[in-house]
Amino acid sequence: MKTFDYTITDPEGIHARPAGLFVKEAGKFASKITIAKDGKEVDAKRIFGIMSLGVKKDNTVTLNIEGDDEEEAFTALEAFFKENL
Amino acid sequence: MLKFSGSSVFGGVAIGKLFIFQKNENKVERRHIEDVEKETERFEKAKEKALEQLQGLYEKALKDVGEANAMIFEVHQMMLEDLDYQDSIHYMIKEQQINAEFAVAQTSDNFAEMFAAMDDAYMQGRAADVRDISERLISILTDSQSSLDVFQEPVVIVAEDLAPSETVQFEKDKLLAIVTRQGSANSHTAILARTMDIPAVIQADIGLDPEYNGKTVIVDGFTGDIYLDPDEETSKVMEAKLADCLAEKELLQQLKGKEDVTLDGKHLKLYANIGNPGDVANVLRNDARGIGLFRSEFLYLESEDFPTEEEQFKAYKAVAENMAGKKVIIRTLDIGADKTVDYFKLDEEENPAMGYRAIRICLTQQEIFKTQLRALYRASNYGQIAIMFPMIISVEEVRKIKKIVEEVKAELTELAVPFKDVELGVMIETPAAVMVSDELAKEVDFFSIGTNDLTQYTLAIDRQNAKLGDFYNAHHPAILKMIEMVVKNAHGAGIWAGICGELGADLSLTETFLKMGVDELSVSPAMVLRVRKIIRETDTSK
Numbered sequence: 218m219k220t221f222d223y224t225i226t227d228p229e230g231i232h233a234r235p236a237g238l239f240v241k242e243a244g245k246f247a248s249k250i251t252i253a254k255d256g257k258e259v260d261a262k263r264i265f266g267i268m269s270l271g272v273k274k275d276n277t278v279t280l281n282i283e284g285d286d287e288e289e290a291f292t293a294l295e296a297f298f299k300e301n302l
Numbered sequence: 303m304l305k306f307s308g309s310s311v312f313g314g315v316a317i318g319k320l321f322i323f324q325k326n327e328n329k330v331e332r333r334h335i336e337d338v339e340k341e342t343e344r345f346e347k348a349k350e351k352a353l354e355q356l357q358g359l360y361e362k363a364l365k366d367v368g369e370a371n372a373m374i375f376e377v378h379q380m381m382l383e384d385l386d387y388q389d390s391i392h393y394m395i396k397e398q399q400i401n402a403e404f405a406v407a408q409t410s411d412n413f414a415e416m417f418a419a420m421d422d423a424y425m426q427g428r429a430a431d432v433r434d435i436s437e438r439l440i441s442i443l444t445d446s447q448s449s450l451d452v453f454q455e456p457v458v459i460v461a462e463d464l465a466p467s468e469t470v471q472f473e474k475d476k477l478l479a480i481v482t483r484q485g486s487a488n489s490h491t492a493i494l495a496r497t498m499d500i501p502a503v504i505q506a507d508i509g510l511d512p513e514y515n516g517k518t519v520i521v522d523g524f525t526g527d528i529y530l531d532p533d534e535e536t537s538k539v540m541e542a543k544l545a546d547c548l549a550e551k552e553l554l555q556q557l558k559g560k561e562d563v564t565l566d567g568k569h570l571k572l573y574a575n576i577g578n579p580g581d582v583a584n585v586l587r588n589d590a591r592g593i594g595l596f597r598s599e600f601l602y603l604e605s606e607d608f609p610t611e612e613e614q615f616k617a618y619k620a621v622a623e624n625m626a627g628k629k630v631i632i633r634t635l636d637i638g639a640d641k642t643v644d645y646f647k648l649d650e651e652e653n654p655a656m657g658y659r660a661i662r663i664c665l666t667q668q669e670i671f672k673t674q675l676r677a678l679y680r681a682s683n684y685g686q687i688a689i690m691f692p693m694i695i696s697v698e699e700v701r702k703i704k705k706i707v708e709e710v711k712a713e714l715t716e717l718a719v720p721f722k723d724v725e726l727g728v729m730i731e732t733p734a735a736v737m738v739s740d741e742l743a744k745e746v747d748f749f750s751i752g753t754n755d756l757t758q759y760t761l762a763i764d765r766q767n768a769k770l771g772d773f774y775n776a777h778h779p780a781i782l783k784m785i786e787m788v789v790k791n792a793h794g795a796g797i798w799a800g801i802c803g804e805l806g807a808d809l810s811l812t813e814t815f816l817k818m819g820v821d822e823l824s825v826s827p828a829m830v831l832r833v834r835k836i837i838r839e840t841d842t843s844k
Contacts (some may be wrong), residue, residue: 229424232424233381236380264380264381265381301411
C-alpha cells in the first residue's frame with residue numbers, strides 16, 4: 218500500500234471541477250484508492266464522495282492506494298495534486 | 303398595456319414575442335415495477351442520452367460563451383457518472399421495485415440535501431447541480447419534450463429563474479432578452495447574458511401568467527422596464543431607442559482597432575478599469591489599449607485570510623500574460639473605509655472614509671505591503687506591469703514607499719528572482735495630493751486621478767447620502783480646476799497624468815479633458831468604444 222499526505226494550496230479548495238478531474242485520473246488505475254480528511258474516508262473514484270469532504274485550502278488530505286498498479290497510481294496522483302491543487 | 307419593472311443586469315432594447323419558460327415540473331409518480339432488469343436498462347439508456355446531451359451543451363457553450371462558462375457541463379457529466387449516485391438509483395429500482403424516474407427523484411433529493419447541509423456556500427450551491435442533472439434524466443425517462451424546442455421565432459424569455467444549462471440551451475439567435483423573477487446580478491444567468499450581449503432584467507415583478515405567452519413585449523435593459531402589449535406611443539419611443547441602440551452598436555464595432563486620436567492629431571491612452579482577472583476578456587473585447595486600474599482588493603475580499611504571495615503572484619501574472627505586453631496598472635490594496643475584511647482586524651472608526659485605510663495600512667503593517675510588492679515585482683517579468691499607490695497625501699509617504707520598494711527589489715535580486723523595471727505612480731484622490739502635485743511629480747512616473755474620492759473629499763459630500771443630492775455637482779469647477787492643475791504639474795515634471803475615476807467615462811467631459819492635456823483615461827470596459835468615438839470626433843484646436 219502506498220500513502221501520502223497533501224496540504225491543499227489552491228484558494229478554492231477541491232471544487233467540483235478539480236474533484237471531477239481527479240476522479241478521471243484515479244479511474245485510470247485498477248488499484249483501490251481512497252481519500253480521507255479528518256477521519257472521513259471516501260472512494261477517490263466518486264466525485265460526490267470527494268465533494269462531500271468539503272476540502273478547503275490549507276486542509277490536509279490523506280491518500281491511500283492499494284493494488285497491482287499502486288506505484289504508477291501514486292506517481293500520477295501525487296503529480297496531479299501538486300499541479301492542480 | 304401592462305408595465306412591469308426589475309433591475310437591469312445588461313443594457314439594450316428588445317422587442318418581440320413573450321415566451322413564458324416553465325421548468326418541467328416533473329411530477330414523478332411512484333410505480334411498482336415487475337421487471338427490474340428492464341427498468342435498470344431504461345435508466346442506463348436515459349443516462350447515456352443525458353451524457354450525450356450534456357456533451358452537446360458543452361460544445362455549444364464552448365463556442366458561444368467560452369471555456370470557463372462551459373465547464374459546468376463537463377462537471378455535470380462527471381456527476382452523472384458518479385458511482386454513488388448510480389448505485390443509489392440501481393439499488394432503489396432493485397430493492398424497492400420502483401420505476402426509474404422515481405428512483406432518480408429520490409436519489410436527487412438525498413444528494414441535494416447532503417450538499418445543502420454542508421457548511422460551505424459553494425458546496426451548498428452544488429445542490430442545484432444535482433437537481434439539474436436529475437431533472438434531465440427524468441425528462442428523458444418521461445419523454446417530456448423540453449419546452450425550449452417549441453419556439454421557432456426569436457422570443458423574450460420570462461422565467462422564475464434560469465439554470466445555466468437552460469440559458470445555454472437557447473439558440474442565441476432565437477433569444478432577444480431574458481427576464482427572470484429571481485436571480486442576482488452575479489448569477490450565472492446574468493453573466494451569460496452579458497457575455498451573449500442581450501438585454502437582461504432580473505427580480506422583475508412580472509407574473510408567469512400563461513396568458514402572456516405570444517404577446518408582444520418590450521424589454522428596456524437600460525431601465526429594467528418591461529412593457530406588455532405596448533401602446534402605440536410606447537412602441538414608437540422604444541422602437542426609436544432600439545434603432546439608436548443598434549446604430550450605436552454598429553458604429554462602436556467599427557471603432558475597434560482604430561487609434562485614439564483627435565481630429566487635430568492629439569493622442570490619448572484609452573485604458574480600462576477591472577476588478578478581477580476574469581474581466582480581462584471584456585477589456586480585450588472592447589479593444590482597450592491597456593488596464594489603467596486593476597483593483598487588487600478582490601484578492602483580499604474573497605479570501606478568509608491574507609492572500610499569500612503565491613496566490614497574488616498567480617493572479618497578477620495571469621492578467622499580465624493575458625494582456626500580452628499591454629500596460630497593466632495595478633493599484634495596491636485599498637482596504638478600509640467601505641471595503642473591510644475581518645482578518646485585517648480593523649478597529650471601528652468614527653469616520654472610516656478618513657480613517658485607517660489603503661496606503662496608511664500598508665505603511666503601518668509593512669509585511670502585508672511587502673508581500674503584495676514582491677508578488678507584483680515577480681509578475682512584472684511576464685508583461686508590462688505598473689504599480690500605483692492609493693490615498694497619498696504627502697511626499698514623505700511616497701519616499702517611504704519607494705524605500706520599501708527598493709528593499710523588496712534588493713531581496714528579489716539576492717534570491718536571483720527575475721523582475722523588470724516597473725513604473726511607479728500615485729493616485730491623486732485627496733485635495734492634499736493635488737496641492738502638492740508639483741512635488742509629487744518629481745518622485746513618480748505617473749499620476750492617476752481618482753475622481754470619486756477626490757470629489758467626495760473636496761466637496762465634503764458623502765455620495766451615498768441621498769439627502770445631499772441637490773448639493774452634489776459632479777462637474778463642480780473646483781474638481782475641474784484641480785484636474786487641470788494636476789495635469790499641468792505632471793507635465794512640468796515630464797510625467798503623464800490620467801483619470802481613472804468615474805468622471806473619466808463622463809462623455810460630456812471628454813473634450814474638456816483632451817483640451818486640458820490629460821494623457822490617459824481609464825474607464826469601464828463597456829465605455830471604451832464610446833469614449834473612443836468622442837475622442838475621434840474632437841478637435842482640441844477649436
